[in-house]
Amino acid sequence: MQTPTSTDAYVIGIDYGSDSVRAVLVNAHTGVEIAQAVHLYARWKEQRYCNATKNQFRQHPLDHIEGLEATVRRVAQKVPAEQIVGLAVDTTGSTPGPVDEHGVALALKPGFEENPNAMFVLWKDHTALPEAAEINRKARTWGGEDFTQFEGGIYSSEWFWAKIAHVVREDEAVAQAAYSWMEHCDWLTLLLTGGELKTFKRSRCAAGHKAMWHESWGGLPSEEFLTLLEPKLVGLRERLFEETYTADEVAGNLSEEWAQRLGLTTNTVVAVGSFDAHAGAVAGEIEAYSMVKVMGTSTCDIVVAPMDEVGGKLVPGICGQVDGSVIPGMLGLEAGQSAVGDLLAWFRGVIEWPLRTLLPQSSVLTPEQQAALREELSDKMMAELNVAAAAVNPEESQVLALDWVNGRRTPDANQALKGAIMNLTMGTSAPQIFRALVESICYGSKQIVERFEQEGIPIKQVIGLGGVAKKSGFMMQTLADVLNRPIKVAESDQAPALGSAMYAAVAAGIHPDVVTAQKAMGNGFAETYTPNPARVADYQRRYEQYQAFGQYVEHATQLQPGEVAETELVDQA
Numbered sequence: 001m002q003t004p005t006s007t008d009a010y011v012i013g014i015d016y017g018s019d020s021v022r023a024v025l026v027n028a029h030t031g032v033e034i035a036q037a038v039h040l041y042a043r044w045k046e047q048r049y050c051n052a053t054k055n056q057f058r059q060h061p062l063d064h065i066e067g068l069e070a071t072v073r074r075v076a077q078k079v080p081a082e083q084i085v086g087l088a089v090d091t092t093g094s095t096p097g098p099v100d101e102h103g104v105a106l107a108l109k110p111g112f113e114e115n116p117n118a119m120f121v122l123w124k125d126h127t128a129l130p131e132a133a134e135i136n137r138k139a140r141t142w143g144g145e146d147f148t149q150f151e152g153g154i155y156s157s158e159w160f161w162a163k164i165a166h167v168v169r170e171d172e173a174v175a176q177a178a179y180s181w182m183e184h185c186d187w188l189t190l191l192l193t194g195g196e197l198k199t200f201k202r203s204r205c206a207a208g209h210k211a212m213w214h215e216s217w218g219g220l221p222s223e224e225f226l227t228l229l230e231p232k233l234v235g236l237r238e239r240l241f242e243e244t245y246t247a248d249e250v251a252g253n254l255s256e257e258w259a260q261r262l263g264l265t266t267n268t269v270v271a272v273g274s275f276d277a278h279a280g281a282v283a284g285e286i287e288a289y290s291m292v293k294v295m296g297t298s299t300c301d302i303v304v305a306p307m308d309e310v311g312g313k314l315v316p317g318i319c320g321q322v323d324g325s326v327i328p329g330m331l332g333l334e335a336g337q338s339a340v341g342d343l344l345a346w347f348r349g350v351i352e353w354p355l356r357t358l359l360p361q362s363s364v365l366t367p368e369q370q371a372a373l374r375e376e377l378s379d380k381m382m383a384e385l386n387v388a389a390a391a392v393n394p395e396e397s398q399v400l401a402l403d404w405v406n407g408r409r410t411p412d413a414n415q416a417l418k419g420a421i422m423n424l425t426m427g428t429s430a431p432q433i434f435r436a437l438v439e440s441i442c443y444g445s446k447q448i449v450e451r452f453e454q455e456g457i458p459i460k461q462v463i464g465l466g467g468v469a470k471k472s473g474f475m476m477q478t479l480a481d482v483l484n485r486p487i488k489v490a491e492s493d494q495a496p497a498l499g500s501a502m503y504a505a506v507a508a509g510i511h512p513d514v515v516t517a518q519k520a521m522g523n524g525f526a527e528t529y530t531p532n533p534a535r536v537a538d539y540q541r542r543y544e545q546y547q548a549f550g551q552y553v554e555h556a557t558q559l560q561p562g563e564v565a566e567t568e569l570v571d572q573a
Contacts, residue, residue, distance in 0.1 A: 009510055010034065010079050012072060012087040013501030015276055015494060016184065018122065018297045019044060021067035024497040025075040028085060028510040031501070031521025036494055037074040039067040049116040055126035055406075055415075058116040061097070061105040064188065072262045081264050086508030087254075088247065088271035088500040089192070090279040091184040092123045094159045094210035098167070098178035103190045103197040106177055117171040120184050121163045124298065124338065124406055126415045128166035132157040135165075135229060142228055147212040147221040152318040156413040158338070160211040161221070161229070168232040175232050180239045183210070185273030192270050194255030201251045203273045204244040208322030209334050213244055215323070246328040247274035248506040248514050271500075271507035277302055277334065278326045279499030280465055282514060284490045285522045286326065289460040291449065293487075294496070295468035295475075297345075298409070299441075300336040301448055305457060307331050315455040317411035318448075327514050333457065335448045338415065339406035340441050341468050346405055347437055351385075351430060352378045388431035389438065390474040395538055397432045398423040402550055403440040411451040420553050438475055439539075442482035443546040449483060463525075465490035470526070480529040482539045491523040498523065 009028040014021065022038040041063035043049070049058040076084060097120035098106045106118035121127075135155040139148045148155045155162060160183070168175035180197060182190070183206040190200050207213035212221050219242040220226075226233045245251075254268045277300030281292040286304055294300045300319075304326050315321060318335045325332035339346070355374045365373065400422050407415030421436065449459050462485050468475055469489050480487045492498045502517040511517040 008079075008083050009508075010084045011501045011504040011508060011510070012075060012084060013279070013494075013497035013499065013504065014068065014072065014087060014089045014188075015279070015497035015500060016064065016067070016089065016091040016188070017276065017496075018092055018124070021064065021071055022494055022497055023071035023075050024494050024501060025078055025084070026498065026501045026521065028501075028505040028508065029520060031498065031523060033494075033498075035075040035078040036497070037071040039070040041067060049119055055124075056116065057122040057125040058119040059095070059122050060119050061107050061187075064120075064184070065191075068188070069261055072264075076263045082267065084264055084268055085510065086269040086271060086504035087192075087264075088273070088279075088504035088507065089185055089188045090274045090276045090496050090500045091188065093183055093185065093206055093275040094163065095120050095123050095184040096160050096163055096181050097121065097184065097187060098174055099180050099182050099187065099197070100177070101179040101197065103180075103182065103187065103200070105187060106174060109177075112174070112177070115171070115174065117167045117174045118177075120187075121167065123158055124342070125163065126157045126407060128157040128162035129416055131165040131169075131230075132159070132162040132413075132415070135162060138225070138229055142225060144222065144225060145217050147214075147217070147225060149314060150214050150322070151209070151212055151320045152410070152413070153314070153316045154413045155212070156319070156409065157415045158409070158413075160206075161226070164236075165230045165233065168230065180236070183207075183273070185275060189251050189270060189273040192254055192258050193252030194257065195252050200241075201245040201249065201272050202241045202243075203275075204246050205275050205278045205322060205325035205332065206273070207241070207244045208325050209275070209320035209332075218242070219244075245272045246324040247272050247279070247500075247503040248328055250507045269504070269508045271503045274500065274503065276300075276496040277336070278332065279503065280496040281326050281499065282502050282518060283492055283495040283499035283522070284463045284465045285518055285524075286463070288330070289458050290463055291452070291459045291461070292463045292465065293445070293469065295340055295464055295466040297341040298336060298338050298406070299340040299445070299468075300334060301410070301445070302326055303333040303335075303452060303457060303459070304330045305333065310457070313456055315452060315457060317413070317451055319410060319413075333452070335410035335451070337403060337441065337444050337448075338409045339403060339419075343403055343405050343419070343437055343441065344434075347434060348378065348382055352381065355381075385431060385434050386472065386474050388429075389435040392431050392435045394435070394439070394535070394542070397435065399428055399432045399436040400542065400545055400549055401433070401436040401440040402546070402553060403437070403444045404553075408444075410448050414554070417554060420549070422549060438478055439482070439542065440546065441475070442479045442539075443543050445479060446482050446543055447547070461485075462487045463490060464488070465492070465495040473529075476529045477532070480531045481535040482543065484531050484536045484540075486531070487529045488525045489527050489529070491526045
């Protein structure tokens with residue numbers, strides 16, 4: 001492959017989020033954005049194949065395919081196709097789905113088109129709580145290697161093996177038809193390259209952080225352990241993978257079919273896939289001992305550290321530590337919170353109920369215009385709520401909340417936990433409750449920082465990126481006050497997509513490594529939030545109350561019938 005040297009070389013980063021996909025076209029040498037496009041998932045928007053009361057969230061692969069064509073074709077039209085030298089995909093995770101022997105998603109095959117179990121199991125699907133608890137128990141009692149040790153020591157219902165075990169137990173038809181399973185980022189990369197499933201290069205960050213892959217035990221957990229977990233998993237290990245690859249490596253070139261569908265050429269290099277938070281951390285210019293907070297529907301906290309400095313140190317209660325998962329040659333460590341944007345969206349849904357149910361139907365406006373009017377009023381309401389919440393004096397409001405409406409990811413995964421609010425009175429206002437929810441997110445973040453530092457991983461700077469970081473100055477200032485640390489906010493509006501573009505530029509030979517690509521293509525920082533000294537002491541006191549409240553709720557609240565806390569069986573072992 002001839003290395004492009006012209007400044008007229010471009011790469012595309014494709015970022016699949018929970019609600020939409022976006023693509024950015026950037027200059028491969030400078031990172032200057034040329035174009036971007038966003039596509040909302042049509043079926044997901046209607047919440048088809050989902051059941052929030054059961055914590056079931058599934059996505060149809062047609063949503064992903066339609067979004068891929070809509071966004072990439074739009075941005076690719078801005079420059080000559082032959083100048084687009086590479087592209088890369090990042091997705092949410094763990095979001096696995098069943099495939100046939102050719103890597104075709106089962107939901108695209110006759111008989112499975114409307115079966116949620118044949119679709120991609122979105123990261124926030126928590127239907128696999130019992131399976132996660134079983135993995136944790138058996139990992140400590142089966143007499144062999146503890147395969148959870150590099151996953152923070154507690155396996156989550158949000159992750160690869162728990163979800164697969166749950167689906168094959170629940171759905172015999174899918175269990176029989178699924179030749180293999182793929183993470184969303186891997187499936188899309190295979191789709192684009194048209195390669196063979198058996199030789200396809202799987203993502204290191206996906207496998208290491210979510211599938212218990214580690215070089216020290218030869219890759220994935222042993223066949224003996226997996227079949228002990230669930231007999232229906234027999235033989236699956238050999239139909240998966242042994243080797244994994246970092247996101248700066250070449251997965252292949254665009255297939256002829258997809259080059260035509262996207263308006264590109266077969267010379268376009270496709271990099272190995274990655275997770276959105278890992279790609280976002282790269283665009284956020286992560287360096288040793290920085291914590292990059294990728295703040296969207298949930299938050300992923302990404303840290304990298306030199307391998308020789310961390311050595312054999314294991315950090316309990318996080319979402320894994322993997323060699324090369326973010327920046328090749330460095331250890332990538334991941335933590336996070338299961339609901340951030342989702343927590344605020346939940347409260348928005350509660351208070352906008354009158355708009356959705358009581359706003360009079362108009363014979364003058366079309367249904368689409370009525371929906372737009374409701375959305376406009378809701379946006380104005382939330383804008384006013386943010387202003388009013390920011391004006392609340394925290395010393396005068398005793399409302400305290402827990403941010404666990406979608407369970408707890410870190411520290412110490414327990415997706416069975418529920419959110420809670422205390423100290424409500426007849427005088428409590430909506431802005432006070434909203435502020436308490438924002439503060440709870442910040443307290444949860446402080447627990448994560450403390451866990452890293454207690455285990456000998458210093459956090460030398462904090463960087464925020466994503467929709468919440470860019471849009472909510474109130475949230476970011478509160479976070480700076482609670483952490484008592486400055487927080488830099490990345491400039492890019494589409495940081496994960498930009499990070500994927502950086503990976504693509506390395507795979508295409510434009511830059512020799514990811515660190516060089518970061519320096520050349522980084523967009524810098526928009527602003528820095530500094531702690532308000534007058535708030536720090538009060539927030540420390542309230543943080544201690546948050547911790548006590550959390551301990552009470554975690555240990556005193558009875559689980560619903562049939563639910564099993566992911567940590568319950570671990571504690572018993």
